[in-house]
Amino acid sequence: MTLEIEKTALDGVLILTPQRFGDNRGFFSESWNRKRMEDAGLGIDFVQDNHSLSEQVGTVRGLHYQSPPYGQAKLVRCGRGRLYDVVVDIRKGSPTYGHWIGIELSFDNGKQLLIPEGFLHGFVTREPMTEIIYKCSNYYSKAHDGAVRFDDPDIGIDWGVNIAGLVLSEKDEAAPCLAEFDSPFIFDGALS
């Protein structure tokens, strides 16, 4: 079993690709292995697994965060379909504050995205009936849950879709832009 680990332009945000063992039935893969992650210096104490289904293509969820002390690192993958997953650095004082990266996660490519605390997370679905599955290092707290506009021009994410006509929650429609947002996260040094 191998675990491929790739860096991204955001320090600490990593693309993980666990090996798939294919045979006449399909494939088998260890989607998370605590020891293997620890051996790679990625020993995160995950406490909650989340799973959501987005029925329509062009469904956006994000950009989300939870404030300390309920900040969350996340390990994200796609269980069915295809999505474009986006991460934005919101650690005050970070050399990459406000920068974003995006990657396609799909059932087919089996890629995962590791997102440390201090980053916004969101995605848009590229196929109907797309499922996302992710581990979180802290429990959900409604009181600490927050969002920033997915289409904030100051962040300038290229979602690769026509922004008009996307499916969003009321919470995400009402989210503030980065300029109106006082991030609760402070940059405290490089992550990798």
Ligand SMILES: Cc1cn([C@H]2C[C@H](O)[C@@H](COP(=O)(O)OP(=O)(O)O[C@H]3O[C@@H](C)C(=O)[C@@H](O)[C@H]3O)O2)c(=O)[nH]c1=O
């Ligand atoms: C996130 C979450 C939601 N809920 C509830 C609250 C609400 O009634 C319902 C739907 O919640 P939301 O609209 O916040 O779900 P959603 O928009 O899918 O929120 C998620 O988006 C992605 C991008 C993330 O990164 C996650 O951390 C989370 O913020 O589920 C929980 O019970 N536990 C949880 O961990």
